[in-house]
Amino acid sequence: MIKKVVLLLAIIYCTAVLTGCNTLHGMGKDIESLGQALSNTADKK
Secondary structure, X not given: OHHHHHHHHHHHHHHHHHHHHHHHHHHHHHHXXXXXXXXXXXXXX
């Protein structure tokens, strides 16, 4: 019984960690594109 609980918690933990990594990766891309847009706007002026 305890092994099943530990396994379930490990699966939940791994899922949360992997989801967090994907979220941060996506946020990094969004910030990068925002910086590029600001740079392009500054170059036009």
